[in-house]
Each structure stands twice: as structure tokens, then as C-alpha cells.
Amino acid sequence: MKILCAWIIAVSVTLTASAQELGKTFQKTCGFCHQSGVAGAPKIGDKAAWEPRLKKGIPALVESVVSGKGAMPPKGLCATCKTEDYRALINYMAAQ
Numbered sequence: 001m002k003i004l005c006a007w008i009i010a011v012s013v014t015l016t017a018s019a020q021e022l023g024k025t026f027q028k029t030c031g032f033c034h035q036s037g038v039a040g041a042p043k044i045g046d047k048a049a050w051e052p053r054l055k056k057g058i059p060a061l062v063e064s065v066v067s068g069k070g071a072m073p074p075k076g077l078c079a080t081c082k083t084e085d086y087r088a089l090i091n092y093m094a095a096q
């Protein structure tokens, strides 16, 4: 039982740390445009702006970021982001 509790605590600490990491990555990359809606970027937390885009499905949205779309440069300024990071960042923006 003690071992299980320690494991649960360790997992929840890891999750909190990664949520903070996500916020930091967002601010340094996507947030540059998606925070205020530069050049027509769908703003963080703007459900009306995100809803029609989410209907395309997350894989299609990740693809838009990786190859660039309109005023958004390829990779969305995040040179080190992987597919999972883009997924997490998109969910982060759409769900705030």
C-alpha cells in the first residue's frame, strides 16, 4: 500500500510539472500569436474560434502547425516540439 501511495504521489508531481512546462512552452512559442490573436490566429480559450478548427480533428491541426498555415510559420516557432507536444499545446489552447 505504501508503495502504491508513493507511486501515486510521484505520478501526480510529474503531471503538474508537465502542465507547467506546457504553459512555458506556450508562452515562448504559440502564445506569441495565439495569446492575442495576431494575424487572425485563433486565440487561447476562444471556444468559438477553436470549435470549427477542432472539427477537422487533432491530427489535421497538428499537420497545419508542422507545415504552416496562412500567417503561421511551419512548426509554429517551436523547433523542438514533437507531435505529442503539438497535440498537448492545441488542447491547451482550445480548452482554457
Ligand code: HEC
Residues within 6 Å of the ligand: 029, 030, 031, 032, 033, 034, 038, 039, 040, 041, 042, 053, 056, 060, 061, 062, 064, 065, 069, 070, 071, 072, 073, 075, 076, 077, 078, 081, 086, 089, 090
Ligand atoms: C507567427 C504567429 C503564430 C505562431 C507562433 C503560431 N501560430 Fe498557430 N496560427 C497562426 C495563425 C495566423 C493561424 C490562422 C491560420 C489560418 O487559418 O489562415 C493559426 C492557426 C493555428 C491552428 C489552426 C490550424 C487549422 O488548420 O485550422 C492551430 C492548430 C495552431 N495555429 C496551433 C499552433 C501551435 C500549436 C503553435 C505553437 C507550437 C502555433 N500555432 C504557433 C499564427 C501563429
